[in-house]
Amino acid sequence: xxxxxxxxxxxxxxxxxxxxxxxxxxxxxxxxxxxxxxxxxxxxxxxxxxxxxxxxxxxxxxxxxxxxxxxxxxxxxxxxxxxxxxxxxxxxxxxxxxxxxxxxxxxxxxxxxxxxxxxxxxxxxxxxxxxxxxxxxxxxxxxxxxxxxxxxxxxxxxxxxxxxxxxxxxxxxxxxxxxxxxxxxxxxxxxxxxxxxxxxxxxxxxxxxxxxxxxxxxxxxxxxxxxxxxxxxxxxxxxxxxxxxxxxxxxxxxxxxxxxxxxxxxxxxxxxxxxxxxxxxxxxxxxxxxxxxxxxxxxxxxxxxxxxxxxxxxxxxxxxxxxxxxxxxxxxxxxxxxxxxxxxxxxxxxxxxxxxxxxxxxxxxxxxxxxxxxxxxxxxxxxxxxxxxxxxxxxxxxxxxxxxxxxxxxxxxxxxxxxxxxxxxxxxxxxxxxxxxxxxxxxxxxxxxxxxxxxxxx
Amino acid sequence: xxxxxxxxxxxxxxxxxxxxxxxxxxxxxxxxxxxxxxxxxxxxxxxxxxxxxxxxxxxxxxxxxxxxxxxxxxxxxxxxxxxxxxxxxxxxxxxxxxxxxxxxxxxxxxxxxxxxxxxxxxxxxxxxxxxxxxxxxxxxxxxxxxxxxxxxxxxxxxxxxxxxxxxxxxxxxxxxxxxxxxxxxxxxxxxxxxxxxxxxxxxxxxxxxxxxxxxxxxxxxxxxxxxxxxxxxxxxxxxxxxxxxxxxxxxxxxxxxxxxxxxxxxxxxxxxxxxxxxxxxxxxxxxxxxxxxxxxxxxxxxxxxxxxxxxxxxxxxxxxxxxxxxxxxxxxxxxxxxxxxxxxxxxxxxxxxxxxxxxxxxxxxxxxxxxxxxxxxxxxxxxxxxxxxxxxxxxxxxxxxxxxxxxxxxxxxxxxxxxxxxxxxxxxxxxxxxxxxxxxxxxxxxxxxxxxxx
Numbered sequence: 001x002x003x004x005x006x007x008x009x010x011x012x013x014x015x016x017x018x019x020x021x022x023x024x025x026x027x028x029x030x031x032x033x034x035x036x037x038x039x040x041x042x043x044x045x046x047x048x049x050x051x052x053x054x055x056x057x058x059x060x061x062x063x064x065x066x067x068x069x070x071x072x073x074x075x076x077x078x079x080x081x082x083x084x085x086x087x088x089x090x091x092x093x094x095x096x097x098x099x100x101x102x103x104x105x106x107x108x109x110x111x112x113x114x115x116x117x118x119x120x121x122x123x124x125x126x127x128x129x130x131x132x133x134x135x136x137x138x139x140x141x142x143x144x145x146x147x148x149x150x151x152x153x154x155x156x157x158x159x160x161x162x163x164x165x166x167x168x169x170x171x172x173x174x175x176x177x178x179x180x181x182x183x184x185x186x187x188x189x190x191x192x193x194x195x196x197x198x199x200x201x202x203x204x205x206x207x208x209x210x211x212x213x214x215x216x217x218x219x220x221x222x223x224x225x226x227x228x229x230x231x232x233x234x235x236x237x238x239x240x241x242x243x244x245x246x247x248x249x250x251x252x253x254x255x256x257x258x259x260x261x262x263x264x265x266x267x268x269x270x271x272x273x274x275x276x277x278x279x280x281x282x283x284x285x286x287x288x289x290x291x292x293x294x295x296x297x298x299x300x301x302x303x304x305x306x307x308x309x310x311x312x313x314x315x316x317x318x319x320x321x322x323x324x325x326x327x328x329x330x331x332x333x334x335x336x337x338x339x340x341x342x343x344x345x346x347x348x349x350x351x352x353x354x355x356x357x358x359x360x361x362x363x364x365x366x367x368x369x370x371x372x373x374x375x376x377x378x379x380x381x382x383x384x385x386x387x388x389x390x391x392x393x394x395x396x397x398x399x400x401x402x403x404x405x406x407x408x409x410x411x412x413x414x415x416x417x418x419x420x421x422x423x424x425x426x427x428x429x430x431x432x433x434x435x436x437x438x439x440x441x442x443x444x445x446x447x448x449x450x451x452x453x454x455x456x457x458x
Numbered sequence: 459x460x461x462x463x464x465x466x467x468x469x470x471x472x473x474x475x476x477x478x479x480x481x482x483x484x485x486x487x488x489x490x491x492x493x494x495x496x497x498x499x500x501x502x503x504x505x506x507x508x509x510x511x512x513x514x515x516x517x518x519x520x521x522x523x524x525x526x527x528x529x530x531x532x533x534x535x536x537x538x539x540x541x542x543x544x545x546x547x548x549x550x551x552x553x554x555x556x557x558x559x560x561x562x563x564x565x566x567x568x569x570x571x572x573x574x575x576x577x578x579x580x581x582x583x584x585x586x587x588x589x590x591x592x593x594x595x596x597x598x599x600x601x602x603x604x605x606x607x608x609x610x611x612x613x614x615x616x617x618x619x620x621x622x623x624x625x626x627x628x629x630x631x632x633x634x635x636x637x638x639x640x641x642x643x644x645x646x647x648x649x650x651x652x653x654x655x656x657x658x659x660x661x662x663x664x665x666x667x668x669x670x671x672x673x674x675x676x677x678x679x680x681x682x683x684x685x686x687x688x689x690x691x692x693x694x695x696x697x698x699x700x701x702x703x704x705x706x707x708x709x710x711x712x713x714x715x716x717x718x719x720x721x722x723x724x725x726x727x728x729x730x731x732x733x734x735x736x737x738x739x740x741x742x743x744x745x746x747x748x749x750x751x752x753x754x755x756x757x758x759x760x761x762x763x764x765x766x767x768x769x770x771x772x773x774x775x776x777x778x779x780x781x782x783x784x785x786x787x788x789x790x791x792x793x794x795x796x797x798x799x800x801x802x803x804x805x806x807x808x809x810x811x812x813x814x815x816x817x818x819x820x821x822x823x824x825x826x827x828x829x830x831x832x833x834x835x836x837x838x839x840x841x842x843x844x845x846x847x848x849x850x851x852x853x854x855x856x857x858x859x860x861x862x863x864x865x866x867x868x869x870x871x872x873x874x875x876x877x878x879x880x881x882x883x884x885x886x887x888x889x890x891x892x893x894x895x896x897x898x899x900x901x902x903x904x905x906x907x908x909x910x911x912x
Contacts, residue, residue, distance in 0.1 A: 002539050005573060015564035017521060017548040024522030046584055046615035047488050048498020052526035055853050064834060064857045071488040072616040077588060088491030091467070096493070096835065107520050108584040108616060111554060142520035143549050143585065215863045215902050217838040345521070394528070 001401045006375060008382045018375035019394065021319045022345025025140035025150030026104050027053040028179060030067055032154035033102035035185075035203020037224030040098035041067040044085055044114065045106025060412040061182075061209040061420050066219055068092050068101075072108060081109050085119045089135060090128040096219055099227060103137040104154060110141035134227065136161040146346040147411070148245045148321050151179045155250035158202055162230035165258045172236045173284065174260065175201040176250055178243030178267050178323050179411070180425065182210040182223075187423035188242070188268070191278070194292055197285045200229045200236065202250075210420035234258040238284055242277070243267045243323030245348060267323050268425045270331025270433070271300060277426075296427035303434050304335060310441055310458075315386040317341040319377050319395065320410035322351040322370070328390060328409065329355055331433065337388075338364065341380040343372035374398065388440060405440035468492070471831060473815070476824035482815045484830040485621075493833040495781070495854050496808045498615035500583055501527070502623020505871070506703050507579050507611065507630060508541055509533035509654050509679040510687070514575035516545045518562050518593060519583030523615075524548075531871040533654045535681050536661070540573055549585060559591050566600045566608065576684035577607040579630060587614030607684070609633050620783070621702060621809045628707035631678060631687060635711065638685060640692025646741045647673040649693045649717075651708055652700035653724070655680025656871065659878035663724055666734060666758075666879065670751045672741065678704065691715040695740050697722055697733070702784035702809050723786060724878040725886075726794030727762070731755045758880035766797065769887040774799035776847040776894055779840065781832055781855055782869060785810030785818060791850060791869065792821050798887055803844035806832045834858050848894050863902055865893030 026043060030053050033041035043050035050069035057065035068091075070076070070084040085103070092101055103116055116137040123129055138157035140150040155176055175192065177185045186206040192199045207223020233239075233254060239262040241251035251262035263284070268277035275297075282289050304311070315338045318325055322344045332339045339359070344351055351370045359366050367380050374391070378398045381389070389399050392410040399406035413419050423429040442458050449455065470483035488494035504527045508515065517524035524546030535541065547553075547561045562580070570578060578600075582593045593610045601608035611630045613623050648667065653660045660680030667674050676682060676690035696708040696719035708719035720740065722733035738751040778795050780788050785807040792802045805818050806829030818828050827840050834855070841849065841862055849859035852870035859866040867889050869877060875885045 002542060005540065005543065007572075013568065015547060015561040016568060017524070017544075017546045019528070019544050020521050020525050020546060020548070022521060023525035024520055026522070042491075046498045047494055047496055048501045048615045048620075049522070051495070051497040051501065051854075052522070055530075056526060058854055058857055062857055064854075064861060066493055066834065068491050068493050069488070071490045071492070071494065072584075074617050077584075077616045084490040087489075091489060091491030095491075106584070107522075107549075107554075108588060111585060111588045141551070141554075142522050143551050143554050146521070213861060213863070213902060215861075217834070217858050217861045219835065 002397050003378060003401045006378045006382065008379065010376070010379045010383070017345075017373045019373055020345050021343055021372060021374050021377070021391075022146035023056070024107075024142035025145055025147060025153065026106055026142060027056055028147035028150030028152075029102070029104035029138050029140045029154040030065070031057060031179070031205065032151045032203045033104070034065065034208050035205040035224055036100055036102065036158065036230070037226050038099040038220040039224065040092055040096055040101050042088060042092065042101050042103045043067055043069045043106060044081060044103050044109045044116065045070060045072055046108060047071045049106050056412055057209070059414040062417065063209050063211065064217065065209070068096070070109070077108060077112055080112060081114045082119050082122070085114070085116070086123045086126065086128060089120065089123040093128065093130055093133060098133075098220065100134045100136060102154065102157065103135060104140045104150065105137075106140070107142040110139065134161065148179050148323070148346050151246050152249045155203065155247065156253050158230055159233065159250045159253045159257070162227060163234040163254060163258060164231045165234040168235060169237060170198070170232065170235045172198040172200055172232070174233045174236045174239040174251070174254060175199050176239065176241045176247035177201055177204070179246040179321060180267065181419050181423065182206040182208065183419065183421050183423040184425040184429065187426045187429055191293065191426050192281070194290055195278070195281050195285065196287055196290070197281055200233055201225060202230060202233065234260065236260050238262065240265060240280065240284075244350060245322045245346060266330070267327040269324065269327035270430055271297075271304070271334050271427075272330050273327040274426055274430060293427070300427045300430045300434065303431060307434075307438055308336060310438065311335040311337050313338060314388060314441065315340045315384070316388045316390060317377060317381050317386040319343040319374055319391040322346050322348060324410055326351070326354050326358070329358060331430070333358065340364070340366050340384060340386060341377055342366065342368045343374065343377045344370055345373055347371045388437065405444050407436055407440060468836070471829065472836070473819065473828040475819060475822045475826040475828065480816070480819055482812060482828065482830060484815060485811050486831075488831055493835065494831060495833065495852070496831055497620050499617050499620065499623040499626065500581060500613040500615045502620035502703070503581060503611050503613035503627040503630070504623070505531060505654070506624055506627035506679060509535070510577075510579070510682050510684065511535035511541045512538040512576045512683050513541065514545065514569055514573060514578040515541055515581070516547070516565060516569060516578060517581045517583065518547045518558065518591070519549055519581075519585050521546050521548045523581070523583045531654070532656050532874065533680060534658050540575060545569060554585065554589055557589055557591055558586065559596050562591065562593065562596050563600065566596070567604070570600065570604045570606065575606065577609060577634065579609050579611050581611045581613050583613070584615040587617065607634055607637070619809065624703040625706055628704065628710065631707060632710050634684065634687045636688075636691045636715065638688025640689050643675055643689070643692035644673050645694060646671060646744055646747060647675050647693045648695045648697050648737060649675050649690045650677040650680075651696050651698040651719070652704035653677055653680045657873055657876040659724070659876040659882065662876055662879045662881060666754060667737070669754050670734065670738060671744070671747050672737060678707070691717065693717060695720065695737065697737055699723055700784055700786060702786065721786070723790040725787065725790035725882070726797060727759055727766075727880060727883050728793050728797065729790045730879050730883070731759070762880055762884040765884055766887055769891045770797070770799045772891060772895055776800045777803045777845060778848040778850060779804035779837070779844070779846040781806040781829070781837060781849070781851040783808045783852070785814030787869065788818060789821060794883060794886060797883075798890060800848070802826060803846055804829065804837075804840045806830065838862060848890060863899050865890070865896065865899070867893060
C-alpha cells in the first residue's frame with residue numbers, strides 16, 4: 001500500500017506538511033493571466049518555477065501552456081532581477097508579440113525585494129514596451145496563501161492596471177468566475193446569456209485551455225477577456241464575485257476604486273449555490289428567470305428525487321480549494337449525504353467558519369481544517385471511514401489504500417479528461433455531478449453485491 | 459508560422475547541418491523572456507535523488523517545490539515507497555523573516571522518528587539560499603542525534619541550470635559512497651549509473667547483466683537503497699548512462715576509489731548491444747562473460763528483429779523531431795530511428811555541451827536543425843518547415859505536437875512502458891508506429907473539407 005506510512009493516531013504537526021492539499025501562488029497567477037486574450041504570463045524568478053507551473057497546467061488541461069521566465073541567476077539574486085526583467089520584456093514583445101505581459105513574482109524575487117512597478121516603468125521609459133501594449137503585474141510570494149491566493153492577486157492586477165471609469169454607467173455586470181475550469185466559465189457565460197444579462201467576465205480561460213484541435217499551434221488562442229473589456233469594468237453596474245477566496249479581492253478593488261458595487265457569492269456548484277447565483281442575477285438585473293433555466297433546475301431536482309434513497313446517509317470526505325469545498329459541502333448536504341471530513345491546504349479563517357455554520361445543525365460531528373494536508377485527511381478517514389472521497393488526482397492514493405469510491409474534482413486532475421469540457425457549475429453541471437456520484441455509488445453496490453442480491457434494476 | 463523570427467540571443471544556439479562555421483553556443487543560462495522548456499537546479503537534484511526509495515526526501519522551502527515534485531516520475535521501487543510521498547517544511551512569511559532552521563529541525567526529527575529511513579536528503583530551495591538558513595548545521599545536528607546520514611542537497615534554484623542540480627545530487631550521493639562494507643563483492647562487478655528505473659527499465663538491464671554473469675552492486679538511482687549506495691565503491695566498474703546527470707559522480711568515484719567508468723546507452727538495439735559488449739570486454743579475464751553476452755544479444759535481437767522489420771516497412775521515410783534533456787539520449791534516438799527507417803530532421807537538448815553538439819552534427823544528415831535550449835515557438839516553426847511526422851520530447855512538448863497534428867512519443871518521465879534494452883526497442887517501435895500511423899491525424903478534416911463520409 002502506497003500510503004502504508006499513514007498512522008491512525010493523529011499527532012499535532014507544526015513544522016511539516018505531508019502530501020499537500022495546495023500549491024504555491026504563482027501557478028494560480030499564471031492560470032488567471034492565461035484568461036486574458038493575447039497575454040503572456042511571465043514568471044519573475046528562477047526558471048524552474050516557470051517550468052513546473054507550465055508542466056502542472058499542461059498535465060491538467062492537456063493543452064500547451066505558454067509562459068516566460070526571468071531566468072534568475074546567482075547574480076540577479078544578489079543584485080536584483082531588474083536587468084533580467086527589462087531584458088525579458090524586450091525579448092517577449094519582440095519575439096512572441098503578446099498584447100500584454102502579466103508578470104507575477106516568486107518567493108525569490110519577493111524576498112530580494114524587486115519592485116515590479118518601478119522595473120516595468122523603467123522598461124517603458126527605455127522604449128521596451130511598444131505602443132498599445134501593456135505590462136501588468138501581481139505580487140505572488142509563494143510563502144503566503146496558496147495557488148488560489150495567486151489567482152486572486154492576478155485578478156486584482158487586472159483591475160489595478162486596466163479598469164477605468166468614464167462616468168457613463170453601462171448596463172453590464174462584471175463576473176469574476178473564480179478559480180474554476182474553462183468549461184465552468186463557458187457554462188456561466190451560457191447561463192448569463194440565457195438570463196439576458198450583459199456582462200464582462202474576467203478572467204476567462206474558456207477557448208484558451210480547452211480549445212479545439214486545429215492542426216496549428218497558436219501562442220494565443222481565440223479565448224480570453226480583452227483589454228477593451230477589462231477597461232470597461234469600471235463603468236459596470238455591479239460585480240458578482242464567485243468564490244470568496246479567488247474573486248473577492250478584485251471585486252472589492254473595483255468597489256473602492258470605482259464605486260462599482262459588488263456582491264460575494266459562493267461558487268454556483270450544486271443546487272442551492274446555483275439557486276443563489278440565479279436569484280442574485282434575477283434581482284440585480286431586474287429580470288425574470290427564463291423557462292429554459294427553470295427547466296434545467298427541474299431536471300436536476302428530478303434526478304435527486306429519483307435516486308435520493310442512494311444518497312441518504314452516505315459519508316463523504318473532501319479536500320481541495322476552499323471556494324469549491326464550501327459549495328460542494330452544501331451540495332452533499334442538499335442530497336442528504338454526510339460530509340464528515342473537509343480539508344483545504346489554503347490558509348484562511350473564513351473557510352472553517354462557513355463550513356461550521358453550514359453544518360451547525362447536524363446531529364453529528366464533522367472534521368474541518370484550513371491549512372491542512374491530505375495526510376491529515378487520510379488519518380481522519382482511517383478513524384471514521386467514508387463512502388465517497390472527493391478531491392484532485394492526488395486523492396487516488398487514499399482511495400486505493402482505503403478502497404473508497406473517488407470523485408475527481410479540483411486542481412490538478414492529471415489522470416482523467418473531461419473537466420475542461422464538462423462543467424460542474426450551474427444546473428447542467430449539477431446533473432453531471434449527480435451522474436458521477438451515482439455511478440460511483442451504484443458501481444460499488446454492484447461490485448460488492450452477493451450473487452443472490454446482485455440486482456438488475458437499481 | 460514558418461517566417462517567425464528567432465531571438466537574436468538565440469541564433470547561436472541553433473545550427474543547420476551543412477552550414478559553416480559550426481560555432482554553437484550552449485551551456486548558457488536561458489535568455490530572460492524565453493519560453494524555455496528548461497527547469498532549475500532543484501529540479502535536477504530532485505529527479506536524480508528521487509528514486510532512492512528508502513530515504514526520506516524533505517523539501518525545505520515554500521510548498522510549491524514539494525507539490526510539483528510529488529510522485530511525478532515513474533521511477534519504480536520493488537520495495538519501500540517512502541520516496542513517493544511529499545514532505546515539505548512549507549515555509550511561511552514568518553520563517554522568511556526569522557529563518558526556517560527551527561522548522562527544518564523539528565520536521566526532520568519528527569519524520570525520522572516516524573519513518574526510520576536509512577538516510578535523509580534535505581533539499582535547499584531558492585528561498586533558503588536567500589534567507590541564509592544553515593542547512594548543513596541542522597543536518598549535522600539531526601544526523602548525530604538520530605544516527606543516520608542526513609545529507610543537505612544544495613539545490614537553490616537560481617544557482618545555475620538543471621545540470622548544476624545533477625552536480626549537487628552527485629555530491630550528496632558521494633557522501634554516502636564508501637561508508638558501507640564491501641565484503642563479498644566479486645571481481646566482475648559494476649554499478650549502473652544514470653538509470654532511474656522509469657517503467658522498470660533498471661530491472662530489465664540488471665537482468666541482462668545477471669545473465670552475463672556480471673554482479674550489479676548498486677543502481678544509481680533507479681530502485682536503489684541507501685545500503686547499496688554506501689557499498690558501491692566495492693564495484694570494479696561504473697557503467698554510466700544518461701551522461702548529463704551521473705558522469706560527474708563516476709569521475710569522482712574514479713578519483714577517490716580508482717573505479718574506472720565507461721559511458722553507455724541502453725536505447726536502441728545497436729547501443730544496448732554495444733553497452734553489454736563494452737562491459738563484457740572490460741572483464742576480459744573471464745571469457746565466459748563475453749560468450750554469455752553474445753548469446754544474450756543474439757537471443758534478444760532474434761526475439762524482436764522480425765517485428766522491428768514489420769514496423770520499419772510502415773515507418774520508412776517518416777521524419778522525426780527530437781527534443782530531449784540530455785544530448786546523449788538524442789544520439790541513441792537518432793540511431794534507433796534510423797533502425798526504423800526514419801530520418802531525424804530536428805535534434806535538440808536542454809543541457810548538451812559543445813562536444814555533444816559536435817557529435818550530433820556528425821550524426822545528422824544535411825539540413826537537420828540542431829537546437830540548444832529551444833522554446834515552443836522555435837520547435838513549432840521547424841516542425842512545420844521540416845514536415846515532421848513524429849515528435850519525441852517531454853510533458854510540455856506533447857500538446858504542442860498534438861495541436862499541430864504530429865505524432866508524439868514521451869521519452870521522459872512520463873513514459874509508461876520501458877523503452878530501454880531490446881524489449882524497450884520493440885516497445886519504442888510499437889509506440890512510434892502507433893502514433894505516427896494513427897488514424898487520428900486524418901480526423902481533423904471535416905466532410906466539407908473533402909473527406910469521405912461513411
